Amino acid sequence: MVTADGHSAPAAVQVRQTAMRSHRCGDPRLADAGETVTVCGWVAHRRQHGQSLQFIDLRDYSGVIQCVVDGTVDVRSEYVLKITGLVTERPEGTVNEALATGQVELRDCKVEVLSVAKPPPFPLDDRADNVDESTRLTFRYLDLRRERMQRNLRIRSTVLAAIRTALSPLGFVEVETPLLMPSTPEGAREFIVPSRQFPGSFYALPQSPQLFKQLLMVGGADRYFQFARCLRDEDLRADRQYEFTQLDLEMSFVDQQDVLDVITSAVLAATEAITGGPVPPVETMTWQHAMDRYGVDKPDLRFGMELVELTEVFAGSGFKAFAGVGAVKGIRVPGGSASHNRKALDTLTDTAKKLGAKGLVWMRVGAAGALESPVAKFLSEAELAGIVEKTEAREGDLLLLVADEWTTACEVLGQLRNSLGRPPAGEGGFRFVWVVDFPQFVGIDKETGRPKPGHHPFTRPHPDDLDKLETEPLQVRSRAYDLVLNGWELGSGSIRIHEPELQQRIFDLIGISREEADRRFGFFLTPFGYGAPPHGGFAFGIDRLVASLAGEENIREVIAFPKTQSGLDPLTGAPTRVDERQLKELGVRVVAAVPPA
Structure with a gap:
């Protein structure tokens, strides 16, 4: 296995030995006690003990070693030194557990100054x-x-x-x-x-x-x-x-x-x-599923708070804000009632509006599933019970609901989900997910009236949707896919179009004529006439x-x-x-x- 310092164990032995040094600063261990070694590096810290003893912490990329020097040597922070000394077990009570070399130190040290240094403009530590x-x-x-x-x-x-x-x-x-x-x-x-x-x-x-x-x-x-x-x-x-x-x-x-x-x-x-x-194994989900459940096409799977579909709960609702909209969706913030006072809830509502929603409905969950909300009085008992059931709400939770077009409801709640629940980088492990079946087109250009490609125009449409290209282009899926890690899109790719005829169908749809295609992409498209593999x-x-x-x-x-x-x-x-x-x-x-x- 390759270790985090960039070397396997045998390679580390080879790279540390040079004409100037026998070990890296981070190498000496208790098993090396009694061996004379030479290390090179920068002065991380220097401590003078009276006139007769000096402690120098020498640092290179591999770590730090404490060197005990008899007498006084005129060195300062970031001086570059070559030190030869005897690996010795540290006295009882002086072991430094924070260092990999913390059980040993170098004694009887000979110090050679290789380079002097000005004081650095900031401390070279945390x-x-x-x-x-x-x-x-x-x-x-x-x-x-x-x-x-x-x-x-x-x-x-x-x-x-x-x-x-x-x-x-x-x-x-x-x-x-x-x-x-x-x-x-x-x-x-x-x-x-x-x-x-x-x-x-x-x-x-x-x-x-x-x-x-x-x-x-x-x-x-x-x-x-x-x-x-x-x-x-x-x-x-x-x-x-x-x-x-x-x-x-x-x-x-x-x-x-x-x-x-x-x-x-x-x-x-x-x-x-x-x-x-x-x-953990890399999961795979469709773009539709990612948007429906996470509100983004680059979902972070390290935490829950998934979007819940509530549209059916409000079918035929008398509450105008929820009636006749494209979708009603919600998220449950576990224990969120206590951490969100009215000012915090107003801020969430303003955020939702800035993201494109008409508004945001919040509900605090009380004992026995009772819902406290400014809109609770406008909802039927069946609707309130349906909300609790679908969201699996528990006492102390906070529910956030958006009623709007499907895309807006998903995207707004997806942004709120991330801002409220996403762990910091480095926490929660590594959760990879493939997102597949992206839309081939992502809307209609207002100026040209033509569909806009969701990826580059050389992306292959899904074979099951080829008959919809000219009639229902926005319903066509593509053979495009993204790899996501902890909510970051790492990259994207696709199966390509390799047939000139299919490529021209796509160009025709987005308004690129044969003449324009030849002018802009001729050097790329001409070779495809000589036999291109899938x-x-x-x-x-x-x-x-x-x-x-x-x-x-x-x-x-x-x-x-x-x-x-x-x-x-x-x-x-x-x-x-x-x-x-x-x-x-x-x-x-x-x-x-x-x-x-």
């Missing part, structure tokens, strides 16, 4: 978690020395190694696709690169290797993967950066379940490499997977050199102005310059 993020990123090379950051980097490395190990025996070939490609602006906003040799023409940086990996299938590669660097000029947030890494994969002569099985084996191998034990694939975000496994809420904590949420890089100062000579050479003129904030 206290740095409270330091302003821009300061941490400005001095990222110091921030990376911390145990938390070293752990995250090695978790990331372990995940990548485990995925490669899982895919290699399955016949996959690792191929690198271009970073400079033509613009395909129908997706997310792109980063554009001007061409020096062809002034006025531009490359785009890849949002994903989608087109190239499908061409690899046409080329007979059969099974492809890469850890692809992708770039999207979108607003940043906790789970999004301009540049990110995804596992990109494509397979020929497969159906949907084949792809799901391969990705499942890869992510479970990566997760077990970190946890060291088995992970194929499908998937891509998921490595940053999101690693953040979840590391118990981090923000992917910036598992990326070595990320941008801030505003898109700036405090370490390098990017983005920066470019010299006028360079712009002239590229045939580019800046017409409006706004300095970064």
Whole structure:
């Protein structure tokens, strides 16, 4: 098994021994007592005991070792030292259980200063978690020395190694696709690169290797993967950066379940490499089920509070707010009555309205299932009893109900469910779920009157729904699927369209003529006329997977050199102005310059 420090046990012995050191700082154990070792690292702490004794805690990525130095050595925090000493059992009462090396220390130490250091701008321990993020990123090379950051980097490395190990025996070939490609602006906003040799023409940086990996299938590669660097000029947030890494994969002569099985084996191998034990099986549910029960297409299965269908309870109701609507749904917040006073309930109601609901009905559950609510007087005894029965309400619970169109009722309660019950990252284990059978189209474009694709236009419709394409497009399911972990969408994929005739049917539906398709996608579509295999694939975000496994809420904590949420890089100062000579050479003129904030 690969451990969280990125090495198997034999490999750790090999990497720690170099010309300068015999052990890493975190290696010595009680079994090494009596052995003389040499360690190298940074001074984490230094304590002077009178004139004759000094304690130095030396740190590298593997851990910390206490070194007892006779006399005084002029060293300070973050100095880089080489220390040779005798591994000795610590005296009784001085064992440090918080350290893996806490039963031993180095004595009779010889100290060599390899590098001096200025005082760091913030403490390089857990206290740095409270330091302003821009300061941490400005001095990222110091921030990376911390145990938390070293752990995250090695978790990331372990995940990548485990995925490669899982895919290699399955016949996959690792191929690198271009970073400079033509613009395909129908997706997310792109980063554009001007061409020096062809002034006025531009490359785009890849949002994903989608087109190239499908061409690899046409080329007979059969099974492809890469850890692809992708770039999207979108607003940043906790789970999004301009540049990110995804596992990109494509397979020929497969159906949907084949792809799901391969990705499942890869992510479970990566997760077990970190946890060291088995992970709950990956569940599968349809998009319809996810929306009906969780109110989102990326459900967090670590907690309950599932949406309950109450529409039938109010069939023929005399309460106008519940009569004649598309759906009535509710959630039960266990023990929520005591923790939600009237002000908190008003805040929930305002939140529901901001999310698009006409309103929110709340009910406190009292003894014997009695419901306290401003609307209780408008409901019949049968309706009140039906609410209690359907929600399985208990005394002290809080019920939240939304009556609206089905989509709105689901989405509003789904957001409330997450905000009220979702555990923090790192708690509740790891719950993977496949969401399948997404809609092929997600509505009608008001300007064109044509259906809008729910995925990219090369996604294959469900074979059972092909006869509805032109007549009931919004009822057509797709062969698209998402992998979700603890409420985070890790990635998505689909079975692709490989027949030119079916592809043109989709283009016709969304308003792309043959001429426009040839102009925009000709380099991609032409090869399909030379014999394309049935194929499908998937891509998921490595940053999101690693953040979840590391118990981090923000992917910036598992990326070595990320941008801030505003898109700036405090370490390098990017983005920066470019010299006028360079712009002239590229045939580019800046017409409006706004300095970064």
